[in-house]
Amino acid sequence: MQTQISCPNCGTPYVADIHQIIDAARQPQLKEMLLSGQLNVAVCPNCGAGGRIATPLLYHDPDHDLFMVHVPQEMNLDQVRREELIGRMVQQVINQTPMEKRRGYMLQPQTMLTMQSFMEKVWGTEGVTPEMLARQQKQVELLRTLATASPDVQDFLLKDRAREIDETFFAILRAQIDATSEMGDPNQVNSLLNLQARLMTQTEIGRQIEKQQIAMHALNREAQAANGLSPALLFKHIVRNEQDDSLVNAIALTGRGALNYEFFGLLTGEVEKREKAKDTAGAQRLGRIRDDLLEMQRQLQQATQDVLQEAQSTLDAILAAPDLRQAIGDNIERIDDAFMHVLDARMAHAQQSGRRDEAEKLVRIQEEIVGAIQGETPPEVQLLSQLVSAPDKPARERLMGQATEMLSPELVQVVDMLREQARNSGQADLADRLSEIRGELSARLLVAGS
Numbered sequence: 001m002q003t004q005i006s007c008p009n010c011g012t013p014y015v016a017d018i019h020q021i022i023d024a025a026r027q028p029q030l031k032e033m034l035l036s037g038q039l040n041v042a043v044c045p046n047c048g049a050g051g052r053i054a055t056p057l058l059y060h061d062p063d064h065d066l067f068m069v070h071v072p073q074e075m076n077l078d079q080v081r082r083e084e085l086i087g088r089m090v091q092q093v094i095n096q097t098p099m100e101k102r103r104g105y106m107l108q109p110q111t112m113l114t115m116q117s118f119m120e121k122v123w124g125t126e127g128v129t130p131e132m133l134a135r136q137q138k139q140v141e142l143l144r145t146l147a148t149a150s151p152d153v154q155d156f157l158l159k160d161r162a163r164e165i166d167e168t169f170f171a172i173l174r175a176q177i178d179a180t181s182e183m184g185d186p187n188q189v190n191s192l193l194n195l196q197a198r199l200m201t202q203t204e205i206g207r208q209i210e211k212q213q214i215a216m217h218a219l220n221r222e223a224q225a226a227n228g229l230s231p232a233l234l235f236k237h238i239v240r241n242e243q244d245d246s247l248v249n250a251i252a253l254t255g256r257g258a259l260n261y262e263f264f265g266l267l268t269g270e271v272e273k274r275e276k277a278k279d280t281a282g283a284q285r286l287g288r289i290r291d292d293l294l295e296m297q298r299q300l301q302q303a304t305q306d307v308l309q310e311a312q313s314t315l316d317a318i319l320a321a322p323d324l325r326q327a328i329g330d331n332i333e334r335i336d337d338a339f340m341h342v343l344d345a346r347m348a349h350a351q352q353s354g355r356r357d358e359a360e361k362l363v364r365i366q367e368e369i370v371g372a373i374q375g376e377t378p379p380e381v382q383l384l385s386q387l388v389s390a391p392d393k394p395a396r397e398r399l400m401g402q403a404t405e406m407l408s409p410e411l412v413q414v415v416d417m418l419r420e421q422a423r424n425s426g427q428a429d430l431a432d433r434l435s436e437i438r439g440e441l442s443a444r445l446l447v448a449g450s
Contacts, residue, residue, distance in 0.1 A: 009044065020056050020058065021092060022057065023093065024059070024060065025061070026096070034119075035122065038416075038417065040052055045409075062101065064125045068112050069111060069112065070115060072115070094106055142157065143173055162203065165206070167209070170196075173196055177189060177196065178416060212247055216250065216254065218237070229258050231263035234255040242289060268290065270286055271283050271287050311334075312342050318365060343366060347363065384418070386399050388434070393436070396436075396440060397440070400441070408445070411441060422434060
């Protein structure tokens with residue numbers, strides 16, 4: 001819902017989006033926003049002041065039988081009003097849950113007295129322990145201190161608390177840089193960028209991250225120039241970075257599509273070449289890399305096979321159900337890219353084999369799924385999908401021009417979330433495309449607001 005807010009700093013009134021119910025199954029994006037600190041955060045468009053809004057939260061995660069509520073103490077609600085509020089929220093969730101999916105625990109949510117305990121429960125569903133959260137909090141405090149400290153103090157902290165500066169610390173720093181950029185404070189952004197540059201050169205993990213970024217950039221640049229990553233190009237970059245196991249793994253994961261017979265043939269040929277040249281150490285090192293990558297390929301293939309098998313089982317269950325629409329609704333959370341791939345392959349095979357009844361039933365399943373997805377997908381998400389698929393900037397400009405009413409700061413936040421997810425999953429091209437889209441959206445909103 002949207003609520004009117006008056007900025008406590010400058011008095012400017014503005015509208016903010018508030019979410020009080022988070023259903024991890026129905027709206028996973030709200031869980032992502034909660035964990036990333038972007039949920040129920042209001043920023044004044046005039047002065048940039050703002051922060052988290054104190055509001056009741058009810059969290060439901062049916063996969064973990066988790067149903068809990070937190071009512072901030074600063075709301076100063078008496079017991080009667082508090083129970084009425086919780087009762088309305090619980091009833092709303094129950095009403096939105098199909099009868100067959102309602103559970104007894106939904107009648108009495110756990111009460112979390114503090115936001116910290118609330119977040120610990122949510123993070124727990126991701127395998128993050130309170131100890132890990134405590135460490136992350138210390139890293140956040142360290143970042144705040146480093147950002148405002150003098151060079152001498154920074155030198156001391158970099159040595160004294162070196163163990164806290166790891167990949168998680170750099171992820172927190174990058175998120176802070178992005179958030180500060182949105183607030184429009186160039187001085188603070190420059191300060192954080194300078195700190196990042198210093199950490200890149202003066203910490204072991206920083207140097208490793210910078211080295212990996214350089215290696216990945218070189219790989220992506222050459223792959224783009226060659227119109228794709230070939231086994232020969234992947235082999236070249238693996239050998240170039242063979243002294244660093246973490247780089248080899250990162251490059252291999254990025255280019256896992258090229259881990260094929262040709263690639264391993266090139267790798268084996270290089271091992272034999274070194275053996276003939278009496279380069280025993282080099283041959284052993286590259287032979288170990290080959291064995292490790294063969295095991296990685298085996299695990300990736302097994303994971304893919306497991307996913308496809310699960311998709312096949314889901315499709316079989318839907319085909320056997322007396323009510324296709326009901327079966328699709330019951331299995332909608334299992335319908336993903338792998339499922340659609342299996343569905344397309346099964347449909348093609350049925351058509352080629354002359355099994356007309358099965359083919360027609362598969363076509364109906366496909367049509368029902370497309371209708372269900374389009375019906376549940378918000379227009380803004382459909383717009384983003386079209387923007388990502390657009391071939392160039394003029395095409396994106398046309399799409400934005402046709403959907404000006406959907407362009408908003410909230411849409412920019414969604415792009416930020418998707419961009420971060422793409423970065424974390426190694427999808428550099430998608431992250432770059434989303435960065436371009438974000439810039440174009442921000443430019444349009446700036447012109448519209450001027």
